[in-house]
Amino acid sequence: MTPDQIQRVRTSHASVALIAAPAAALFYNNLFEADPSLRRLFKGDMAAQGARLMQMIGSAVALLDKPQTLLPVLRMLGARHAGYGVKPAHYATVGGALLKTLEQGLGAAFDEPTREAWTTMYGLVSATMQEAAQPVAV
Numbered sequence: 001m002t003p004d005q006i007q008r009v010r011t012s013h014a015s016v017a018l019i020a021a022p023a024a025a026l027f028y029n030n031l032f033e034a035d036p037s038l039r040r041l042f043k044g045d046m047a048a049q050g051a052r053l054m055q056m057i058g059s060a061v062a063l064l065d066k067p068q069t070l071l072p073v074l075r076m077l078g079a080r081h082a083g084y085g086v087k088p089a090h091y092a093t094v095g096g097a098l099l100k101t102l103e104q105g106l107g108a109a110f111d112e113p114t115r116e117a118w119t120t121m122y123g124l125v126s127a128t129m130q131e132a133a134q135p136v137a138v
């Protein structure tokens, strides 16, 4: 990611963080509308789950320029997700729901360069998580 993209993700994330709880609720609405079958994967309380998701996105945003710290955290998160029954195709659905939520939450501030910055960031985060979810070949 370019320094400009990192800055855009940070600034827009700070705005979404101010409305974290409704943004998380909106995200899950978007997600389950896109694929209602994903609902069965989530066993816990959705408000708590939403808070964890927003917190993790916040950590990723904060650590974008410290990949040596961020990458191992994402690999462990990805391995846990394989255990939750998450399949590679689900990452695209979640990415779509995330972008839609940002668009709804940020309005005009979610301009084209900001959308590209988030798309790049989500691509990197989800690719790292999915790598870790692959079974190790022996």
Ligand code: HEM
Pocket (backbone or CB within 6 Å): 038, 041, 042, 043, 044, 045, 049, 052, 053, 056, 057, 077, 080, 081, 084, 086, 087, 090, 091, 092, 094, 122, 125, 126, 129
């Ligand atoms: C950028 C990508 C993602 C991030 C940052 C993220 C973040 C998190 C976090 C922080 C947790 C809390 C538990 C833990 O730390 O292991 C969690 C749980 C979970 N995530 Fe994700 N996640 C992502 C992608 C996905 C995708 C693609 C799916 C597929 C639908 C998914 C489904 C779940 C499920 C089912 C749980 C467990 C919920 C439960 O036990 O009720 N996540 N996620």
